[in-house]
Amino acid sequence: MEALKRAVIRVAATPDGRLQELPFLQRSLLLPLLSFASSLFRLSLALRRRLYRFGLLSRHRLPVPVISVGNLTWGGNGKTPMVEFIARICVEAGIPPLILTRGYASGDEAKMLERHLSGTSARIGVGANRTAVAASIFERHGYMKFENTLYSKKLSNPHEFGSASENGKVGVAILDDGMQHWSMLCDVEIVMLNGLMPWGNNHLIPRGSLREPLGALSRADIIVVHHADLVSDGQLKVIKSKMHTVDACHAVFFTRLAPSHFFEVKNQHSTLSLSVVLNRVVLCVSAIGFPNAFVQAVGKIGPLLVDRLDFGDHHSIQLNDIEMIKERLGKLKDRFNTEVVAVVTEKDYDRDALILREIHSFDVLVLCSSFQIMPSYGQGEDTFRRKLKELIISKFGG
Numbered sequence: 001m002e003a004l005k006r007a008v009i010r011v012a013a014t015p016d017g018r019l020q021e022l023p024f025l026q027r028s029l030l031l032p033l034l035s036f037a038s039s040l041f042r043l044s045l046a047l048r049r050r051l052y053r054f055g056l057l058s059r060h061r062l063p064v065p066v067i068s069v070g071n072l073t074w075g076g077n078g079k080t081p082m083v084e085f086i087a088r089i090c091v092e093a094g095i096p097p098l099i100l101t102r103g104y105a106s107g108d109e110a111k112m113l114e115r116h117l118s119g120t121s122a123r124i125g126v127g128a129n130r131t132a133v134a135a136s137i138f139e140r141h142g143y144m145k146f147e148n149t150l151y152s153k154k155l156s157n158p159h160e161f162g163s164a165s166e167n168g169k170v171g172v173a174i175l176d177d178g179m180q181h182w183s184m185l186c187d188v189e190i191v192m193l194n195g196l197m198p199w200g201n202n203h204l205i206p207r208g209s210l211r212e213p214l215g216a217l218s219r220a221d222i223i224v225v226h227h228a229d230l231v232s233d234g235q236l237k238v239i240k241s242k243m244h245t246v247d248a249c250h251a252v253f254f255t256r257l258a259p260s261h262f263f264e265v266k267n268q269h270s271t272l273s274l275s276v277v278l279n280r281v282v283l284c285v286s287a288i289g290f291p292n293a294f295v296q297a298v299g300k301i302g303p304l305l306v307d308r309l310d311f312g313d314h315h316s317i318q319l320n321d322i323e324m325i326k327e328r329l330g331k332l333k334d335r336f337n338t339e340v341v342a343v344v345t346e347k348d349y350d351r352d353a354l355i356l357r358e359i360h361s362f363d364v365l366v367l368c369s370s371f372q373i374m375p376s377y378g379q380g381e382d383t384f385r386r387k388l389k390e391l392i393i394s395k396f397g398g
Contacts, residue, residue, distance in 0.1 A: 005312060008034065012208050015201040031207075038207035045204075045212060052182050060131045061185045064098075064143050065172050065396040067388070068186035070179020072216065073200045073209040075289015075313050077192035078226030078255055080109045080347075081371035083176050086190075087113075087122045089385060095144070095171035096121035098137055100130040102177060108314060108351035109176070115350060121168060131184055134173060144171040146396060172392070179219075180211055187395040188388065191220040194290055195231040195254075198239050214246045221250055221391050222384075227293045228254035228374055236376075251387050254376040257369035259297055265349060265356045265364040272365065277303045281332050281340045285325055286348055287311035298343055298367065307332060317352040322359060329362045343367055 007026055011034055014022060022031070051057040067086060071077035083099060090097040099117075103110050103126035110126050117124070123141070125133040175181060179191060200209030217223065225231075225239055240252060262272040282303040284295045291310045299306045309328055311321065325342060333340045341363040344356065349366045356364055373381045 008206060009312070012203070012206060013201065034207040035203075038204040041204050041206070042213070048182070057183070059183055059185050062131075062134055062173050063138065064146065064170055065188070065392045066175055066178075066184060066186045067172065067188045067190065067392070068175040068178030068181070069190045069192065070175075070177055070181075071192045071194075072179070072211060072214070073194060073197070074205065074211060075209070076194045076196075076227070076291075076293055077289075078194075078224065078257070078371070079177060079192050080112065081257060081369075082190065082192060082224060082226075082255070083174055084113055084116055085371050085373075086174055086388070087117060088120075089388070090172050090174075091117075091120045091122055096123065096168055098122075098134060098170045098173045099124045100134055100173055100175050100178075101126055102128055102130070108347045111350035112346050123170065130175065130181065138170060142169040144169045179216070188222070188391045189220045190222045190224060191217060193223065193225050193239070194293075195225045195227040195236065195239065196290070196293060198225070199242070214242075217243060217246050221395075222253065222387060223250055224253045224255055226255050227257075228376065229256035229258075230293060230296055251379065251383075252377075253379050253384055254374045256372055256374055257293075257297065258372050259301060260368050260370045262343070262365040262367055265344070265353065265359075265366060268349075268353075268366075274301050276365070277301055277341060277343070279304050279338075281305045281307070281336050281338055283325070283329055283332060283340065283342045284308045285311075285342050285344050287313060287315035287317070287351070288345055288347055289313040294345055294367070297369070304338065305332075305336065314351070317348075317355050319355070319358070322355060326359055326362070329359070339363075341365055 007030055011022065011026055011030055019027060019031070052059060069079055069083050069086065071079050087097045087099060099113060099122060101110050101124065107126065110124055114124055123137060125137050127133040175184060175186060178184070178186060179189070199214060202208060202210070204210045204213070223243060225236065228236060236254065243252065259274055261274060262276060264270045264272070280303055282298055282305070284298050284306060286294055288294065291308065295306060295308050307328070309325060329340050329342060342359060343365050346366055346368060349356065373384050
């Protein structure tokens with residue numbers, strides 16, 4: 001089953017112009033099956049949209065503004081960092097946010113958000129039925145009544161109001177992975193794109209990684225191109241041009257994850273400088289949606305050499321995986337006769353913190369990064385905050 005999963009992922013990542021690189025069986029058997037399945041998926045999307053449009057499927061309205069953060073393709077779009085970024089904006093403004101997340105697989109994203117936002121007014125609700133989860137939290141903690149003037153003042157002047165809130169009542173909901181969650185009405189639609197592969201291979205899942213056709217970008221209020229620091233200016237212009245062809249002429253921002261420090265798997269309270277990997281061989285171990293960006297980020301820090309071991313997205317590390325990692329580290333140490341260190345992402349740590357400690361005799365570090373809005377084309381963090389405030393006031397308050 002794992003081999004089939006890897007084969008499907010490989011086909012989904014292969015553009016039409018490179019199909020000849022696929023093994024014969026994948027090209028002759030798996031590719032036609034996945035293409036047919038993608039056609040059925042396209043039909044199901046269209047049918048589902050019509051059912052919602054004509055009111056045959058109901059949509060729910062929450063009593064607070066709802067900000068959706070979603071993506072057009074699977075994996076590596078910066079969705080979770082953006083959710084945290086918006087939550088912190090709300091916390092600073094004294095508007096306690098409620099993050100509603102499905103909690104995929106082992107819940108690594110929710111665990112990371114809980115760890116990062118611990119001690120703030122942010123609340124996290126986990127569950128497939130996010131409307132029911134929200135209702136339960138509103139019942140326990142209450143919610144702020146929306147007032148245009150109050151929200152405008154708090155979002156515009158967070159330092160004036162500080163982090164004070166109405167006894168912890170929820171003031172805004174942030175819908176994690178909300179682009180395809182059509183059963184909940186959203187006031188602000190933020191769509192994240194992976195700058196390194198914004199459209200995947202231009203095919204819908206499972207033949208590709210697109211979760212909706214490109215035309216879905218027209219629903220977005222804000223489009224964010226993530227990993228923009230790893231993309232050339234020429235490529236960014238091509239991405240912007242493509243957006244205009246699908247009538248997605250909305251506010252566009254560019255973001256990055258800037259490595260800040262490491263901490264040890266065996267001690268999450270430790271803080272190590274990025275220079276700790278200089279002149280060392282690094283093995284990047286990850287089970288995330290787009291490991292290429294992680295590997296490139298580690299490589300830019302300046303280690304002697306970067307090797308990689310990729311698992312499927314949200315894969316939970318098992319004991320046999322630990323043995324594989326230790327074997328790879330041992331071979332690298334013998335080959336280069338120097339210190340070797342394993343580096344994982346924060347999501348991997350929050351999913352597998354205990355079992356990663358089983359990698360004895362080698363240092364295992366967790367890379368921490370800062371989510372930043374790049375001041376490109378005059379669209380920096382201040383502009384993002386203003387745009388978010390304007391959208392909440394006009395769409396929820398209107």
